[in-house]
Every structure is written in C-alpha cells, then in structure tokens.
Amino acid sequence: xxxxxxxxxxxxxxxxxxxxxxxxxxxxxxxxxxxxxxxxxxxxxxxxxxxxxxxxxxxxxxxxxxxxxxxxxxxxxxxxxxxxxxxxxxxxxxxxxxxxxxxxxxxxxxxxxx
Amino acid sequence: xxxxxxxxxxxxxxxxxxxxxxxxxxxxxxxxxxxxxxxxxxxxxxxxxxxxxxxxxxxxxxxxxxxxxxxxxxxxxxxxxxxxxxxxxxxxxxxxxxxxxxxxxxxxxxxxxxxx
Numbered sequence: 001x002x003x004x005x006x007x008x009x010x011x012x013x014x015x016x017x018x019x020x021x022x023x024x025x026x027x028x029x030x031x032x033x034x035x036x037x038x039x040x041x042x043x044x045x046x047x048x049x050x051x052x053x054x055x056x057x058x059x060x061x062x063x064x065x066x067x068x069x070x071x072x073x074x075x076x077x078x079x080x081x082x083x084x085x086x087x088x089x090x091x092x093x094x095x096x097x098x099x100x101x102x103x104x105x106x107x108x109x110x111x112x113x114x
Numbered sequence: 115x116x117x118x119x120x121x122x123x124x125x126x127x128x129x130x131x132x133x134x135x136x137x138x139x140x141x142x143x144x145x146x147x148x149x150x151x152x153x154x155x156x157x158x159x160x161x162x163x164x165x166x167x168x169x170x171x172x173x174x175x176x177x178x179x180x181x182x183x184x185x186x187x188x189x190x191x192x193x194x195x196x197x198x199x200x201x202x203x204x205x206x207x208x209x210x211x212x213x214x215x216x217x218x219x220x221x222x223x224x225x226x227x228x229x230x
Contacts, residue, residue, distance in 0.1 A: 034218060043118075043204060044157070044221040090156060100147060100208070101170045102219065104156035 002027050004093050006105035013081050014113050021076040021108050023091030032099050033074040034092040035065055038107075044090065050074060061085070086112040116140055118207050118222030126228045127195050135190040135225045139207030145169065146188040147219055148180060149204040157204060163188060164210055195229045202226050 048059025119138040149157040159172035163182035206219035
C-alpha cells in the first residue's frame with residue numbers, strides 16, 4: 001500500500017540551530033515529492049518540490065531537501081532556523097497515474113525556542 | 115502574485131443542511147483540487163478537475179459533489195451535513211496542460227466549515 005511517513009510528530013529546536021525533518025514514502029511508481037508548511041489557521045505553502053534531476057533541491061525560506069531513492073526518503077533541512085519557522089510541516093507525495101492526488105504525511109510540528 | 119481564492123472563509127451550518135464552497139484558481143491554472151483537513155489531521159484528497167472534467171477521485175462521500183466551470187472556478191457542494199464534516203476544506207490549483215507532472219499545487223487559505 002502507498003504511504004507517507006513523517007516519524008517525528010513534534011520537534012523542538014533552538015533559534016539558530018539546524019533543523020532536519022524526516023519523510024519516508026512507499027510507492028511503486030516514481031514519486032513526485034513536496035514539502036509544504038502550514039502556520040496556524042493558514043493554508044499550505046509550498047516550500048519545495050522534486051520531480052526529477054538533481055536530488056538536492058533548494059526551496060524558499062532557506063530550506064532544502066534531498067531525495068534518496070535507495071532510502072525512499074525526502075528529508076527537509078535548514079541550516080539555521082528562525083523563530084518564524086515555527087509551524088507544521090507536511091511531506092506530500094504524488095505518483096503514477098494519480099500523481100495529482102497528493103498523499104500527505106501526518107505532519108511534524110516544529111517549535112522554535114529562544 | 116495572485117493566489118487561490120476560497121469563499122467563504124468560515125461557514126457554520128446545522129446537521130442535515132447543505133453547504134457550497136467556492137474556489138477560484140490562480141489565473142491560467144487549468145486544474146483544481148479539493149482536500150479536507152480534519153482537526154489535527156493531514157489533508158485528505160477529495161477530488162480534482164482538469165479542464166472542467168473530473169480527473170481523479172479520493173475519499174469523497176456520496177453526499178458531496180463538485181464541478182469546475184467554464185471560467186475554471188470550482189464549487190464543492192455538500193448535502194446532508196454531518197458533525198464529522200466539520201473540517202478545513204482546501205482548494206488547490208496547478209497548471210497541468212496535459213503533461214505529467216507540469217506543475218505543483220498551490221493551496222488557498224481554506225474554508226473552515228463547522229457543523230453544529
């Protein structure tokens with residue numbers, strides 16, 4: 001069965017520290033991978049995407065992600081977090097003929113401490 | 115830059131009533147997607163339309179229907195509302211143009227539906 005897993009429900013990080021959010025997927029077809037961020041009561045903002053090509057992708061707000069096919073992972077990273085990065089982060093996957101039918105992970109809540 | 119517009123932003127209905135949610139995609143986008151996000155849940159895909167035709171379907175209840183109009187805006191109609199329908203409903207749009215995958219999905223701010 002197709003699935004998207006974000007192992008960490010909640011992460012607390014100090015401002016200025018690095019951040020890594022994990023995402024693992026299980027799909028038979030070539031996946032199309034996305035990271036979205038959601039602030040409380042807000043919509044989903046696209047941070048970055050991977051369709052093909054270079055496995056290290058750069059996104060907005062200083063985020064990057066690396067696609068590792070051998071590990072079925074698409075982890076999100078930021079070298080130095082800002083207080084404004086506190087939000088919920090969702091990994092999403094589309095694949096095959098239903099590539100537009102995004103399946104989301106459960107989300108990771110990021111708390112940034114001073 | 116123009117974004118996806120959803121209306122209304124908040125909606126309160128009683129059980130067994132009907133609700134209509136509207137979505138206006140980003141100009142020139144040809145595909146619209148609907149998602150439902152329950153409290154503390156991840157978004158769940160409901161249905162999508164490409165060039166006014168249904169392109170994919172998820173776990174959308176039979177009580178719900180949707181369509182995309184000639185101007186590409188979409189409406190999600192929900193009848194016989196139940197308490198469990200209370201959720202945030204997102205619309206997203208993308209430019210597909212018939213090629214897979216042409217573009218990423220841009221989400222609107224959502225409509226918060228509360229069923230009492």
